[in-house]
Amino acid sequence: EIVLTQSPATLSLSPGERVTLSCRASQSVSSYLAWYQQKPGQAPRLLIYDASNRATGIPARFSGSGSGTDFTLTISSLEPDDFAVYYCHQRSNWPQTFGQGTKVEIK
Amino acid sequence: EVQLLESGGGLVQPGGSLRLSCAASGFTFNDYAMSWVRQAPGKGLEWVSSVSSSGGTTYYANSVKGRFILSRDYSKNTLSLQMTSLRAEDTALYYCAKVSTSGPGGWFDPWGQGTLVTVSS
Secondary structure (H helix, E strand, C coil): CCCEEEECCEEEECCCCCEEEEEEECCCCCCCEEEEEECCCCCCEEEEECCCEECCCCCCCEEEEEECCEEEEEECCCCHHHCEEEEEEECCCCCCEECCCEEEEEC | CCEEEEECCEEECCCCCEEEEEEEECCCHHHCCEEEEEECCCCCEEEEEEECCCCCCEEECCCCCCCEEEEEECCCCEEEEEECCCCHHHCEEEEEEEECCCCCCCCEEEECCCEEEEECC
């Protein structure tokens, strides 16, 4: 099973700041990695797929990069609506797995 | 607009059974794989099971293999998860998700709002 390790566990930031979230895979997942956003009481929402492609309707301030084992989700300038938990997800191998999540909270 | 409406959750005793359903609309159900993902209270996401668009290929997490069965009804555009031998660790919010491809290995987009399963005596 591929283990996805996200860091940090929590980030305390202010609106307008740049955010960089990390996801590291225990073995290569090529570019088969996605990022999801989950707000309290809501279902997760797909942000980025295939490591760097924005899903439909996702603002340009969200970007993804990486391949192999190291991936990054960047939010160029935090909006109040962006405070949430972010999960990475790999579909390279069965079972599909998720990272444990990074919480982005208001400082 | 794609809509996924889960139902069937509830309180069940350990060892009991439950059947979850997901009513899909707003897209051609026959063309896409479907999945279930669960989230224990206050915890992260755990993939549970996926089925191809044709229903011919199904995958299960090791934690549910042999206890859960995933199926789809094309006449009703419904995805079902039959859960048996339920354990306390199966307690979670169960999300239905449309997969981005016909094969079961795509991305989850979108997700339903979930149905809560509580396994407790």
